[in-house]
Amino acid sequence: MYTNCDSMLNKKEELIARVNLDNPDFILLTEMLPKNVATTVDFVNLCIKGFQLFVSPNCSRGTGLFVREGISVSEVCFNEFVESVWVKVNLRVNESILIGCVYRSPNSSNNNNLLLLELLKKADDFNVDHVVVVGDFNYKFINWETMEVPMEKHSRDFLECTDDLFWFQHCKIATRFRNDNEPSTLDLVFSNDESLIINLKCTPPLGRSDLVVLTFEIDCDYYVEDPPVVRNYYKGDYDGMRKYIEELDLMQYCRSLSVQELALLIESTIQECTVKFVPLRSRTSNNRKPLMNRDVEKAIKRKHKAWNVFQNRRDIESRQEYVRCRNKVTAEKFKLNVRKKAFVVRVTDDWNSLPSNVVNQSSVNLFKAGLEKVWSGHHFKFCPYMTEEDSIVIEGQMSFDL
Known part of the structure; x- marks a missing residue:
């Protein structure tokens, strides 16, 4: 391309x-x-x-x-x-x-x-x-x-x-x-x-x-490198690893070895256990498809179709139809940008103006709930000892549970 x-x-x-x-x-x-x-x-x-x-x-x-x-x-x-x-x-x-x-x-x-x-x-x-x-x-x-x-x-x-x-x-x-x-x-x-x-x-x-x-x-067949091999720690035999370390009885070396020698012994033991009890796997690239819903995909396909019609006809109507489809792609793309970036951008822009009782909350859920009320223009009160199971009392509003 x-x-x-x-x-x-x-x-x-x-x-x-x-x-x-x-x-x-x-x-x-x-x-x-x-x-x-x-x-x-x-x-x-x-x-x-x-x-x-x-x-x-x-x-x-x-x-x-x-x-x-x-x-x-x-x-x-x-x-x-x-x-x-x-x-x-x-x-x-x-x-x-x-x-x-x-x-x-x-x-x-x-x-x-x-x-x-x-x-x-x-x-x-x-x-x-x-x-x-x-x-x-x-x-x-x-x-x-x-x-x-x-x-x-x-x-x-x-x-x-x-x-x-x-x-x-x-x-x-x-x-x-x-x-x-x-x-x-x-x-x-x-x-x-x-x-x-x-x-x-x-x-x-x-x-x-x-x-x-x-x-x-x-038209050629290029060489693709084999994916690198890494340890699959999710499927490690940790029960067998514990039993193996217990059989080694590392405590017997604590008095006879210096601190540095003991650290090297522990490090070599961990490496040996990793080789024995943690299997290998091929690391595949975690290339998830970018954020794109069906509306964006359809808009791009309509833009391609309108472009082909414009190339064949070369008239004002086909040109206008292509411009309309092109602008539709831009509009759908803007929606994706809002979904991806609006929360992060608004938090950083409004950080200095946020009330202290919103910023100093003990959990992310309470922090988000406070942000929603700040952005919606409501005034509210937070208790410093409030937990996620407690309700947030909004002035002039009904209380609701998180």
Whole structure:
């Protein structure tokens, strides 16, 4: 899956929902960061559970590559070009593939354009069997259907470079749609083998972005690491462990050994008991599906359907229907955010203004009950010795039990 997300900060929830539906192994993103931001954005806030994130070392707008956990990869650094990220993936047949995500700004300098061409040549010369390069290159003047290019030097040099490398460009459709502007092909998918990329599809953008999401398959069998083995303490034979420790009679060593020697003896005994009485299990990644109800899933599917209709008809009515479905996804996503974050955010915002008899309660249930009454605007009294079995007396209200 690849897209130019034009700031991931406000599209992360929808991206996670799309990941949950499409189940990709690789997610390639460009322009992950907003254009004008006063503070530095930490990439930790952009991580997706179940994926490891590789980012561009020379980050301007943010170029990232998410790889599903368990896939054997190693990062490759080409430091010349401004924004690109590369990983080497090991395949099962003693081969390897180099996957790269590249972003070239439309205001790229002449020197940066030359560095891009050098970068592509180095990627082709890298010691791998296959190469896949995806990104937003912003060469809108190149016609990839006819392979024609006007007399624009940088576009012509780029096309000649990819031809000299014998790379195949798989994306022939328009990938950017903005209002009444003519659609253009800015996002490109290259490979050094024509049969390597299959099932390339164009799906609707994330949020209100004007750049589509490209999904495709890489026809290769990559190596997936075996899950690590850990101890299953839930199924340990602790009765047998106690009996074994009693038979050892460690008390007989208390007088003859020093404190340090006795600590080492206890530690080695615990390790020995763990090996004997606690079984092993394969640790599976606890990747629960993200919070997404059926309403969000249906809204995303309706958005995909409306997008396909808009691509075929290209009229005002289909455009309006797509915008309506897109906004519906945003509304459903907002409901999820409220469910996930409202309690935590409101507590931290209102903490300094909460009454002391609410903050100093002895249990979470009493604390939550007090918060509900504060937020609902009721005045109430708490007894300092109140327990969960006692009732809370509300002024002007009936008393109720927790």
